[in-house]
Amino acid sequence: xxxxxxxxxxxxxxxxxxxxxxxxxxxxxxxxxxxxxxxxxxxxxxxxxxxxxxxxxxxxxxxxxxxxxxxxxxxxxxxxxxxxxxxxxxxxxxxxxxxxxxxxxxxxxxxxxxxxxxxxxxxxxxxxxxxxxxxxxxxxxxxxxxxxxxxxxxxxxxxxxxxxxxxxxxxxxxxxxxxxxxxxxxxxxxxxxxxxxxxxxxxxxxxxxxxxxxxxxxxxxxxxxxxxxxxxxxxxxxxxxxxxxxxxxxxxxxxxxxxxxxxxxxxxxxxxxxxxxxxxxxxxxxxxxxxxxxxxxxxxxxxxxxxxxxxxxxxxxxxxxxxxxxxxxxxxxxxxxxxxxxxxxxxxxxxxxxxxxxxxxxxxxxxxxxxxxxxxxxxxxxxxxxxxxxxxxxxxxxxxxxxxxxxxxxxxxxxxxxxxxxxxxxxxxxxxxxxxxxxxxxxxxxxxx
Numbered sequence: 018x019x020x021x022x023x024x025x026x027x028x029x030x031x032x033x034x035x036x037x038x039x040x041x042x043x044x045x046x047x048x049x050x051x052x053x054x055x056x057x058x059x060x061x062x063x064x065x066x067x068x069x070x071x072x073x074x075x076x077x078x079x080x081x082x083x084x085x086x087x088x089x090x091x092x093x094x095x096x097x098x099x100x101x102x103x104x105x106x107x108x109x110x111x112x113x114x115x116x117x118x119x120x121x122x123x124x125x126x127x128x129x130x131x132x133x134x135x136x137x138x139x140x141x142x143x144x145x146x147x148x149x150x151x152x153x154x155x156x157x158x159x160x161x162x163x164x165x166x167x168x169x170x171x172x173x174x175x176x177x178x179x180x181x182x183x184x185x186x187x188x189x190x191x192x193x194x195x196x197x198x199x200x201x202x203x204x205x206x207x208x209x210x211x212x213x214x215x216x217x218x219x220x221x222x223x224x225x226x227x228x229x230x231x232x233x234x235x236x237x238x239x240x241x242x243x244x245x246x247x248x249x250x251x252x253x254x255x256x257x258x259x260x261x262x263x264x265x266x267x268x269x270x271x272x273x274x275x276x277x278x279x280x281x282x283x284x285x286x287x288x289x290x291x292x293x294x295x296x297x298x299x300x301x302x303x304x305x306x307x308x309x310x311x312x313x314x315x316x317x318x319x320x321x322x323x324x325x326x327x328x329x330x331x332x333x334x335x336x337x338x339x340x341x342x343x344x345x346x347x348x349x350x351x352x353x354x355x356x357x358x359x360x361x362x363x364x365x366x367x368x369x370x371x372x373x374x375x376x377x378x379x380x381x382x383x384x385x386x387x388x389x390x391x392x393x394x395x396x397x398x399x400x401x402x403x404x405x406x407x408x409x410x411x412x413x414x415x416x417x418x419x420x421x422x423x424x425x426x427x428x429x430x431x432x433x434x435x436x437x438x439x440x441x442x443x444x445x446x447x448x449x450x451x452x453x454x455x456x457x458x459x460x461x462x463x464x465x466x
Contacts, residue, residue, distance in 0.1 A: 018353070022092055027303075027350040033215075034094075037349025038357025040219045041096050044340040044380045045080075045358070049365060050243070052076045052099040055108050056333060061118045067258065067331065073369040074254040075332040081362030083323040083335050088355025091315035094344050095297050096358045097323045100289070100336040102421065106282055107333050115270055115278065120263035123328045125275070127262055129283045130324030130334065136287075137317045141449075146291050148447035151308045152402075153429050155394045156409035158296040160416035160425045162391030165339050167417040169384030172377035173199025194240040195378050198229045203382035210386065218347050218383045225379035243376035254366040258331035277463070284460050286334055288426040290320045293337045299394060300387075301345040339422075340380075342387045404440060408433040427457035 019025055024034060053072035060066045080098035087095055103126070111122035136142045149157075170176040174196040177188035190196060206221035214220070229244025239245055266275045294317070298310040305311060316337070323335035344354050365371075395413065400406045412429030416422055434454040437445045446454075 022088075022351040022353045024351050024353060029348060029350040031353065033348040034351055034353040035357050036216050036219060037094060037344035037347040038354035039361070040216075040222070040347045040383070041094070041338075041341050041344030041349070041354065042358045042361040043219060043222045043375060044343040044383050045096060045098055045338050046365070046375050047377060047380060048080065048098045048101075048338075049073055049076055049369070051101065052104055052333065055104045056331075058108060059113055061112045061122075062116045063118055065119060067119055068255070070252065070369065071255045071258045072332070074256060074366050075258050075330040077362045077366040077369070078254070078256070078259075079323070079326050079330050079332045079335050081359045081366075083319065083326055083359075084355050084362060085359035086322070087316070087319045087337075088352030088359065090319055090352075091312045092352035093294075093298070093303060093310075093312050093316060094301055094341060094349035094351065094354040095294060095316060095337045096341045096344070096355055097320065097335045098338050098362075099327060099333045100286065100338075102289075103282060103285060103336070104333040106285070111278065115274075117266060117269055118263065119331065120261050121266050121269060123262045123331050123333075124264040125266050125278055125282065126328030126334045127325050128264065128266075129279050129286065130321055130326075130328060132279065132283055133286060133324055134318065134321035137314065137321050140314075142287070142291070142317050143314050145449050145453055146295070146313060147309060148449040148453075149430070150405065150433065150450075152398045152405040152409050153412060153433060154295055154308050155299075155397050156412040156429055157292040157422075157426060158299050159392045159395035160413040161292060161296045161339055161342075161422060162388040162394070163413060164388075164416040164420075164422060164425075165342070165384045165391075166388030167420075169381035169388065172381030172384070173203070174378065175199065194232050194236070195229075195242065195376075198225050198232065198241050198244075198376065198378040199381050201225065201228060202379055203385055206382050206386050216347070218343055218386065222375065222379045222383055225382065226375045229376045229378060230374070241376050241378055244374070244379070246374065247370035249370050251368050252370060254369075260329060261331050262329055281460075281463070282334070284427075284456070285421075285423045286324060286336055287423075289422045290317065290336050292422050292426050293339045293341075294320070296339065296391060296394075297337070297341050297345055300342045300391060301350050303350070340384065342391060343383050346387045346390050404436045404442070404445075405433070407436060423460075427460055430454045431457050431461075 083097040174188045174190045202221045202225035209217035229241035327335035408429040412425045416425035
């Protein structure tokens with residue numbers, strides 16, 4: 018096992034990999050609650066609503082299988098699960114807006130995944146990643162750090178999006194017991210990490226979950242959402258949604274509209290996964306001297322198959338989860354951590370009622386701490402060069418501000434190309450970089466057009 022996963026070679030140990038895998042699962046377990054709630058939130062044009070128990074099963078199934086596949090095939094600590102944002106696109110745009118049935122909407126995801134896989138196999142996707150300047154790659158990592166920190170602050174009840182007034186503000190529930198659990202966990206994790214205590218993230222998550230359960234047990238109601246013991250601990254998995262897909266989207270909305278929908282979700286997945294993989298690779302010290310991830314081709318192959326598998330199982334497109342940085346921060350360096358995470362997802366199929374036992378207030382602090390570690394990447398950016406400083410800043414800022422990794426990546430690429438052209442330094446623009454920047458211009462303008 019040590020030789021296969023190159024554990025010692027990468028300066029890790031079996032215990033560290035197992036711990037990193039458990040931490041990654043703990044920070045990702047919320048997807049077993051969130052994905053079914055999004056995909057099961059509305060009926061399609063035929064009046065069909067996806068069953069919650071079946072959604073929990075397929076969410077855990079695809080996440081488990083694809084995460085293990087990533088660990089074995091690519092040997093990196095990058096877990097996969099149903100991508101947030103894409104699942105909302107499936108539910109509220111494809112089904113709610115375009116009138117597709119659930120099988121037809123999942124068919125769109127399968128088609129998109131196949132297109133991505135072809136782009137990887139011909140080498141185009143990896144070539145585009147290698148064409149991105151190192152400064153922008155560092156900005157992507159820093160931006161994702163801020164992005165996941167924002168998610169953590171929202172989960173902990175620190176930041177809110179009010180209906181009026183400022184865009185973001187301190188949450189009106191700032192003094193709640195839910196926020197208290199978040200703050201206690203954040204301070205505990207930070208102190209333990211400062212003392213270099215092994216398993217600091219996991220310890221903080223477990224302590225916060227226990228505190229939340231105790232608070233809910235002695236309170237009226239559930240002031241710490243999610244932190245409660247279920248009536249039963251296990252249930253038999255229901256695989257009824259697996260294979261429930263249709264490719265009639267071209268007949269329902271027309272060829273042009275169908276193509277636009279496929280390209281839109283392709284763009285989001287295409288750059289979200291690459292940016293996230295690179296950020297995790299940097300966190301796990303897997304990138305080379307040029308800032309490249311040697312395993313990128315294998316990573317992108319598995320990630321593309323994850324989109325196909327997610328659509329085929331009605332779990333929505335599965336992609337690399339940025340929460341994997343929590344496991345990398347805990348010391349995970351190899352695919353063994355992924356095998357552990359994937360096994361826990363598969364086990365979760367039988368313990369679906371326990372999915373809500375870890376509250377967001379417990380996992381949120383881990384995301385904030387990991388975000389703080391990831392933002393250190395921006396120190397390597399040449400901030401004296403406006404040609405890279407402005408695109409890098411836009412990349413970093415727009416990820417949390419627009420709640421989209423793809424938006425930040427796109428803005429940085431477009432600005433980099435435009436500034437280089439304006440300075441007469443067109444030779445600095447790699448041809449693939451120019452092509453991607455042009456596609457992102459269409460991506461940003463497609464709404465107004």
